[in-house]
Amino acid sequence: MPKSNGEEFLAKAEKKAGSSVGWFGSSSSKWEEAGDLFTQAANAFKVEKRWNEAGAAFEREASCRQHANEANDAMNAYKNAANAYKKTNPEAAVSALHQAIKLLIQAGNFRQAADREKEIAGIYAQDGLDIAKARDSFVRAGDWYKQEDANATANQCYQQAAELSGDMGEYQRSMELYTTVADWSLSSALTKYSVKEYWLRAAMCSMAMGDLVTTQRLLDDFARKDVTFPSTREAKFAYELMQACEEADVERFTGAVFGYDQVTKLDNWKTGVLLRIKKALEEDEGGLT
Template sequence: MPSKSPAQALLDKADKKAASSSGWFSSASSKFEEAGDLYQQAANTFKIEKLFKEAGDAFAREAECRENAKEPNEAANAWWNAAKAYKRGFPQLAVQALTQTIVHLTQAGRFRQAADREKEIGQIHLQENNDLRAACESYERAGDWYAQEDATATANACYKDAADLHADLEEYPQAIARYEQVANDSLSSNLTKYSVKEYWLRSGLCSLAMKNDTVSANRNLAKYSNQDASFATTREAKFLQALIQAVEAGDQEAFTAAVGEFDQVTRLDNWKTSMLLKIKRSLRSVEEDVGIM
């Protein structure tokens, strides 16, 4: 019979302690504290052995012991350690563990840390599960928690990510509202004012993607120029103006020329490229949609 690994031996010892009855001279609380310590040791040893699922499971067992011992802060840490282990190949379990972490953090009023963990959930939904809807909801929830803790810049980064995802989901009014919210917040600070033109450009692209709504796009462009007089002179505003005119005229060549000119100076990211392709498809048949960007 093969000998047990050090981690498995610790796990068995932890299981035995957790299942034992409390003696005359020990409380149930101290029993769970001791079992929790053993599960933590087992989990760390599994990590050394690169057995991340087993490590996550052991940290989760530790968390349950901490809960039974009425140690919510330690339980939150244990769930977070479980999530970090599960991230190595088990995204759904990581989300579940992070969700448990957030329960403890919000009950303790630690909303800044809860926002950090909610943002992690959003990243897992996006990168591992390709679940845009769930990712969007997590980013918005994280943004709300950051905002109430006065972490405005971090909140806006989450809201901007949520806006991008609303646009990917073709929920353009929601995307525009979020971009405008972030832009309005950013206008009030010299440190963030430079980024406003980017948010307004994204909002304008959403208007054009929304059934070629040049009326809204023109109205918003005028509104943004009123909010910040310098916007009208930026490359972003001129680019938007050129796109609006091309869409109004149904002029594919002018549209392509405007995109190419902007891209030469400021490389288009994947999100903008995708949005521009959506807009351009409405100007021509899908069969022609070959190699224009």
């Protein structure tokens, strides 16, 4: 059976990479030529829709670029490898991105390292591949963006990390992250309008933990940071939920949720947290009778 274009280029690339350097040649040019051949092999495999082979060829190219001291080209090759692997092999895509991040950090390019880490978070979050790793990658990306003064992008990452923490039932972490997101949002006229949403989510997390003392402290703190907060629908909803929890009144709790949902449709995240709180309330109520 004849070789495909990808296989032919790959064979040439492997031969070049394994060849010895002649009297008048240079090691650097050998690796550059091998890298070019691996690129051609990878692109041919992409045409053939052989994504794993394309990813592996791009990784071989990256190795050649490093031998030739072409760090930027090596970073790009790892990025191309990840893009190919994403089609069929998410774990291999993550591994290639980690290699790119190592080189970016060595070069002091934290902004691009943050971009790659955010990409990793997206791969882990997609289809629930690994929610905990996705959350950790979003936080790491957020920290790097903040370091580079890309505060709006950092905040988006922290917000996604907060949501994933809540999805995992890690309400303490979620509450802390939402508070961080809100504090930054408060400092910008463009994002100030969204603060009440983050504060509501933080308060709901404390209720899901069964810690009403913290809920009260948070609501007092939020009111100090923005005097208009207590008059918002979000604040009134949070206060009503807290009072229903204090009284272990499931009916009052359900009424508050229904009333809020009639005007502002509850999203899946809030619905999940509210169900968790209600379940604990029902168990508490059952224990009292």
